[in-house]
Amino acid sequence: MASGKAKTEKIMTSREKILAAVKESQPELTPLPNLDLFYQNIDTPEQNLTNFISIVERIGAKVYQVQDYPQVMNQLKEDFDLAGKRVVSAVRELDAMVDEYKGSNNHELADVELMILPTHFAVAENGACWVNDELYQERLLPFIPQHLAFILKKENIVPTLHQAYELIADKSYGFGAFIAGPSKTADIEQSLVLGAHCPRSLRIFVMNLSF
Template identity: 30%
Template sequence: MRKEELLQKLRANTKVQYDMPAMDDLHGITYADPYQQFAEMTKTVGGRIVEARKTDDLNQIIRNLYPNAKIFASNLPYISIAQRNPDSVEEAQDLNGTDVGVVEGQLGVAENACIWVPQTMKEKAVCFISEYLVIILDKQNVVNNMHEAYRRIEMDPRYNFGTFISGPSKTADIEQALVMGAQAARGVTVLVLS
């Protein structure tokens, strides 16, 4: 059966038609305390929240979180413990073997613990190839839901790419056994700054 024939049959058998809902009326779920919901959801999806002040020594906090890590990668100017910089490596595979990648998240979403991480580095592989990922997020940048998030997303014009990350990578496809770090980081820490 061709596509047009199928569509004609569907139209002929449609008894009642409804107008599409107005999409501008969609606001999504809201929370009394979006940050508290975000923190709870982050734990639910397997991540962890660490709170700090903007004036704290973030390098020492990250080093203390991962005392056995040998290779840190980041292009953030205030992360001095990084031995690898995703802006200066020759190619993405040069980031292979990174124990901890450190990136900035633009905003967090309370309903599902997603964090929008715009690509602000040459090699975005740091977000996926690192064994563990630290996402630095300003506490004021937590929104209620994905509707709010999509309205606030900003792209770096150099790269025009970003991704939502929610906790560590996980899958239960193989024999229904949960495997962490199947396609990306085995662990994600959200370092929330206030």
């Protein structure tokens, strides 16, 4: 019988073997916890904005509060010397002012100096903005430029990640990311350096359209 058993095991795929071993080994079913308490948050939009700005500044990014798109461009021109540099945007309202990326080989984005992108919403407790491929097909856009600017609508700031996941609970995306601040590393003796592989700086333009 022993040889018979070995034979059966041999023809089992790894998938079957693993699933069988898991079934055999897993403990008795325990329930999922109730998470209601995490969704009770009474912070006002103003508080969310204040918290968001304070965290964003702590993680090495910068917030500007603006009323319209020309203000965004004026601020960026003030902050950067963009002469001869490539600026790309996926914000429709800015198309008249900058290059628009329409390519299909994303390696062509390697020389982008400044990228200006819309965001879905942001999270006050950690300063992260959520973006996904519903906003722009090319996933590489927020990662490859030297500098990044996000456009965020003022009313789209939620207090914590719990509310954030409520907003995307039933969304279907191919790729999405929370992005909090510029790319960074502290691998060398815990010294913080901004600009590891991705953007060296992040500016977030909080837009107040409801004036």
